Amino acid sequence: MAWTWFHRLASPPYVYSLAARLTPWFAWPAALLIVTGLYGGLVVAPPDYQQGEGYRILYVHVPSAWMSLMVYTTMAAAAGIGLVWRMKVAHAVAASCAALGATFTFCALVTGSLWGAPMWGTYWEWDPRLTFELVLLFQFLGYMGLRAAIEDVQRADRVSAVLAVVGVVNVPIIHYSVEWWNSLHQTASVMKLSKPSMPPEMLIPLLMTGLGFTLLFGALLLVRLRAEVLSRERAASWIREVVAGEAARA
Amino acid sequence: MMEFLEMGGYARYVWSSYAIVLVAIVLNIVWARRALKRAQAEARRRVTMRDAA
Secondary structure, eight states, X not given: OTTHHHHHHTOHHHHHHHHHHHHHHHHHHHHHHHHHHHHIIIIISOOBTTTBGGGGGHHHHHHHHHHHHHHHHHHHHHHHHHHHHOOHHHHHHHHHHHHHHHHHHHHHHHHHHHHHHHHHSOSOOOOHHHXXXXXXXXXXXXXXXXXXXXXXXXXXXXXXHHHHHHHTTHHHHHHHHHHHSOOSSOOOSSSSSSOXXXXXXXXXXXXXXXXXXXXXXXXXXXXXXXXHHHHXXXXXXXXXXXXXXXXXXX | OHHHHHGGGTHHHHHHHHHHHXXXXXXXXXXXXXXXXXXXXXXXXXXXXXXXX
């Protein structure tokens, strides 16, 4: 009884229509939060007492970095569910995550580099946090490359899922790297057990962009998932209904 | 206004960071929508072909 929702989530037509209905509920709040959060970060938040106006890179860097970890975790979890329960939709979720994760990771690295240049005096340092984040980028790219190299979708699902699940070890390594090693990168200001070390005028815009990026990821994932599910279910009869439905709406 | 754009001398770093992230967001929206449009067009094509056969 309690598991019916789980079984329904395994049904591609149900997921396809559910994803279509859910997308605007993610996309519009995401747009609103990102625009307001970036305005808050650029205009409302006071300059930093050490870094002046330069610290405002925070509002795009930190959400991108959070996202890189969150997308990877989602991808690995979906891949794991796909492996254990042989759930096609879960594999489709994992496959839809990779390109999004790669771009957010790229953004985290590039904005970090642009922040490092004036503050640390270098664009790049082989520092643990930076190095493992770069490894994460290669994990996303490797996952995509592996999928692209295997023609049979079900085999690509299984092989890439193993890679995704094994690679999840890098997520806690990145998160705790600034504590485990003597890193150039500063330690966490928000994601820690005691209260955040930031005044509310600085913190609130960051939380808004952080939540905005999360919802944006949700919206993009839902759109990509529909594309993925549709192209996988080649012979299924429900495709006919989807096509008819789309023709009726157009 | 000029003062805001100058970002206390960090204009180069701050604005290029924002530009890169915004471009990445826009590209991701374009790519995701294009992937869906393509999958839908492909599905339409398959259904029409099966009907014709």
